[in-house]
Amino acid sequence: MFLNNQNFEKKASSYSSGNNSAEKVLDLKNPQFIYKIRLESTVTNNLLNLDMDKSEVGIPNTEQHLELSSPPKIDKKNKNFNKSYDLLDTKKNKNRQRKKIKTKIHIDDDDNDNFRDSTSNSAQTVGDLAISLMRPPKPKSQLIKKVIGNNKITRQKKEQIDLSIDKSIILPNSPPESIKLINPLTIQELSKLICIPETDIIKYLFLKGISVTINQTIDTTIISSVAKNFGIAVESHDQNNKNRQIRNSDIPFIVDNHHCIDRPPVVTILGHVDHGKTTLLDYIHKSNNANKEVGGITQNIAAYEVEFKHQKIVFLDTPGHEAFTSMRSRGANLTDVAIIIIAADDGIKPQTIEAIQHLQKANVSFVVAISKMDKSLDNVDEIQNDLVVHNVISEKLGGSVPVIPISSVTGENIDKLLETILLLAELENLQADPTQLAQGIIIEAHLDKFHGPVATLLIQNGTLHTGDNMVIGMTHAKIRAIINNAKQKINLAEPSSVVEIWGLSSVPATGEVALAVSNDKEAKLKAIENESTNSIIVQKQKALNSRITLDTLSTINSKDENKQVSLIIKTDNQGSTEAILDSLSQFPQSKVQLNVLSILPGEITATDVELASTTNSSLIGFNTNFAPGTRQAAAKLNVIIENYQIIYGLIEGIREKMETLLDPEYSEVPVGEAEVGTVFSLANRKIAGCRVTNNKLLKNSLIKVLREDTIVYQGTIESLKRVREDVQEVQAGNECGIFIAEFQLWQPGDKIQSFDLVPKNRSL
Numbered sequence: 001m002f003l004n005n006q007n008f009e010k011k012a013s014s015y016s017s018g019n020n021s022a023e024k025v026l027d028l029k030n031p032q033f034i035y036k037i038r039l040e041s042t043v044t045n046n047l048l049n050l051d052m053d054k055s056e057v058g059i060p061n062t063e064q065h066l067e068l069s070s071p072p073k074i075d076k077k078n079k080n081f082n083k084s085y086d087l088l089d090t091k092k093n094k095n096r097q098r099k100k101i102k103t104k105i106h107i108d109d110d111d112n113d114n115f116r117d118s119t120s121n122s123a124q125t126v127g128d129l130a131i132s133l134m135r136p137p138k139p140k141s142q143l144i145k146k147v148i149g150n151n152k153i154t155r156q157k158k159e160q161i162d163l164s165i166d167k168s169i170i171l172p173n174s175p176p177e178s179i180k181l182i183n184p185l186t187i188q189e190l191s192k193l194i195c196i197p198e199t200d201i202i203k204y205l206f207l208k209g210i211s212v213t214i215n216q217t218i219d220t221t222i223i224s225s226v227a228k229n230f231g232i233a234v235e236s237h238d239q240n241n242k243n244r245q246i247r248n249s250d251i252p253f254i255v256d257n258h259h260c261i262d263r264p265p266v267v268t269i270l271g272h273v274d275h276g277k278t279t280l281l282d283y284i285h286k287s288n289n290a291n292k293e294v295g296g297i298t299q300n301i302a303a304y305e306v307e308f309k310h311q312k313i314v315f316l317d318t319p320g321h322e323a324f325t326s327m328r329s330r331g332a333n334l335t336d337v338a339i340i341i342i343a344a345d346d347g348i349k350p351q352t353i354e355a356i357q358h359l360q361k362a363n364v365s366f367v368v369a370i371s372k373m374d375k376s377l378d379n380v381d382e383i384q385n386d387l388v389v390h391n392v393i394s395e396k397l398g399g400s401v402p403v404i405p406i407s408s409v410t411g412e413n414i415d416k417l418l419e420t421i422l423l424l425a426e427l428e429n430l431q432a433d434p435t436q437l438a439q440g441i442i443i444e445a446h447l448d449k450f451h452g453p454v455a456t457l458l459i460q461n462g463t464l465h466t467g468d469n470m471v472i473g474m475t476h477a478k479i480r481a482i483i484n485n486a487k488q489k490i491n492l493a494e495p496s497s498v499v500e501i502w503g504l505s506s507v508p509a510t511g512e513v514a515l516a517v518s519n520d521k522e523a524k525l526k527a528i529e530n531e532s533t534n535s536i537i538v539q540k541q542k543a544l545n546s547r548i549t550l551d552t553l554s555t556i557n558s559k560d561e562n563k564q565v566s567l568i569i570k571t572d573n574q575g576s577t578e579a580i581l582d583s584l585s586q587f588p589q590s591k592v593q594l595n596v597l598s599i600l601p602g603e604i605t606a607t608d609v610e611l612a613s614t615t616n617s618s619l620i621g622f623n624t625n626f627a628p629g630t631r632q633a634a635a636k637l638n639v640i641i642e643n644y645q646i647i648y649g650l651i652e653g654i655r656e657k658m659e660t661l662l663d664p665e666y667s668e669v670p671v672g673e674a675e676v677g678t679v680f681s682l683a684n685r686k687i688a689g690c691r692v693t694n695n696k697l698l699k700n701s702l703i704k705v706l707r708e709d710t711i712v713y714q715g716t717i718e719s720l721k722r723v724r725e726d727v728q729e730v731q732a733g734n735e736c737g738i739f740i741a742e743f744q745l746w747q748p749g750d751k752i753q754s755f756d757l758v759p760k761n762r763s764l
């Protein structure tokens with residue numbers, strides 16, 4: 001039988017990216033109470049409505065009395081609450097504690113359902129409050145006057161509210177004036193963020209009918225309610241904040257305006273491959289990197305600090321090659337201001353457009369630098385006109401985007417470019433609070449032969465000190481060394497610094513948020529917690545490996561299930577790891593499936609060789625080295641190791657591996673046509689008497705027999721006769737007899753189409 005046409009059809013592969021990052025967010029609609037709360041007044045014997053959407057924390061607007069009808073019981077489920085609750089109970093307060101149980105609590109929800117406000121606004125209400133349920137006092141020096149809208153909280157009022165409880169749990173820092181909210185947080189994290197003891201937060205939520213433990217995560221609506229309750233303003237993520245402290249990070253930053261300082265701008269250079277990003281940076285930085293890059297292309301984000309007119313600027317150089325979309329997007333998201341570089345001799349190209357889109361999406365101001373002007377080309381106007389199509393209107397054309405022709409060879413206009421960058425940065429009013437624990441983003445990370453896992457960190461807020469404990473996704477760290485841009489060891493690094501950090505437990509993913517925490521235990525615990533919410537790389541690897549969905553599986557027959565390329569990949573750093581995964585995920589996998597068993601930064605080791613041998617995988621390196629003993633192991637186990645230096649070489653190498661597993665594919669090329677006139681029998685064999693109507697028929701050629709457009713047979717002409725003679729071919733206009741042993745059902749009027757099968761170029 002012939003290969004069926006359908007076998008040649010491309011099946012669209014469907015992509016399923018499993019989103020495993022389930023967040024632990026409290027369900028507010030169905031909370032658990034530790035003990036029964038009875039509503040008096042308008043609603044009797046009614047539990048609090050906890051739908052935050054309806055009334056933030058669901059307390060009816062009319063004044064209500066909550067009566068704690070029984071003492072808090074220590075039930076298993078809520079023992080953490082009671083533990084933290086007990087913390088508050090110093091001996092001194094035990095009597096009050098007993099009294100509290102019988103005390104009526106008034107919650108006046110009129111004022112933004114703010115428990116503290118409602119209690120503090122009325123002496124009578126304060127009097128009704130159970131004393132031990134109140135917030136502990138801050139030391140006098142920490143009692144700051146805050147303004148929240150028109151609602152001033154004076155020192156005197158604070159002292160009224162903050163009746164003494166337990167001084168031992170006072171946090172070292174004063175609460176910030178405002179916080180920026182993006183992610184859900186645990187009570188513990190929130191406590192650190194707003195410098196309010198966990199017990200106070202738990203208490204506040206408890207009074208709202210929400211029972212939580214310190215490790216439980218609450219969503220941003222509840223965080224917002226808590227923050228407001230403690231007099232801390234909340235900025236939402238999408239708030240158009242011109243006076244932004246830090247831009248585009250996934251973590252909320254603690255910024256106390258009292259301590260905020262101006263910080264240097266982070267500037268990203270984006271553009272198409274070879275348009276001169278690295279050469280421009282070299283000129284600015286007076287280094288010579290473009291010549292050192294393998295294959296002349298940038299393959300990771302490089303970061304530099306430079307000083308111009310006594311002002312520091314942090315530059316990020318991003319790769320232009322198409323494989324590095326994630327890195328460019330990350331660069332755009334980290335940056336305060338950007339430079340889009342366009343080579344005068346090449347104009348706007350795909351990665352230029354992609355860069356523009358990233359910046360527009362991230363709402364980042366940018367300047368366009370038209371490079372290679374020393375090549376004496378006069379097409380600046382043309383490029384400016386072309387930019388209009390992409391919604392980039394230059395100042396010359398009446399828009400707001402500065403366009404500066406430059407040469408990184410002669411240095412023409414580079415000063416003007418830097419001045420423009422500083423001007424744009426000034427408009428952003430960039431600030432950070434160096435008094436906080438460091439927070440930042442991992443720009444790059446790799447496994448170093450001598451120092452172990454090493455990461456390049458952009459500090460966005462706070463100050464990092466040697467010896468600090470950090471959590472970076474699933475990695476924890478006790479910072480052993482901080483290396484600055486000049487490759488010197490330093491003791492501390494302030495906001496908008498790019499530093500290398502040593503002392504990490506593993507190689508973190510690029511783009512991962514790095515947070516300094518107060519102690520080693522917390523860093524380790526958080527790293528373990530983060531394991532459940534997979535790292536970026538693990539998520540991408542899973543998505544890539546699970547690209548065959550049930551739909552696509554049904555199109556693969558049992559033979560095809562073996563069509564799988566298994567890979568073990570070792571890379572130079574996490575940025576490359578991500579870029580490789582991104583590129584591989586572009587491959588269609590309906591015909592051959594990819595299975596990335598492991599992709600990690602680091603040297604290729606004998607263990608990798610053994611794993612490759614036992615799993616029948618290809619072992620591939622990218623810009624990495626061989627650990628001692630690796631080559632011997634490879635020779636012994638007959639494992640071939642491919643080590644690539646340029647990303648597109650690696651991607652093409654893997655594509656070829658997949659293509660070698662493809663079934664051969666053919667196209668049909670028509671040869672001739674005939675029509676059956678009569679059918680006669682000869683010694684019980686049916687012979688089709690035909691006339692060739694187009695071109696020719698050949699003996700042994702492939703044919704289809706069609707009856708009213710339905711194929712009734714596909715096969716080969718076994719015997720072709722002209723009159724009585726066997727012939728090899730019959731030309732158009734002549735009659736012939738065709739015999740095919742396995743097809744005897746000829747009918748007059750059947751149409752015969754003869755064709756050749758020509759091998760096609762195989763593609764995934």
Ligand SMILES: Nc1nc2c(ncn2[C@@H]2O[C@H](COP(=O)(O)OP(=O)(O)OP(=O)(O)O)[C@@H](O)[C@H]2O)c(=O)[nH]1
Pocket residue numbers: 271272273274275276277278279280290296297298299318319320321371372373374375406407408409410
């Ligand atoms: N004449 C001239 N050549 C330049 C200029 N800027 C860059 N080049 C040359 O253009 C080529 C590419 O420059 P790179 O700086 O490596 O380009 P890139 O944009 O960093 O490339 P990727 O990192 O691969 O994205 C190199 O040969 C540079 O010497 C310039 O202003 N004038």
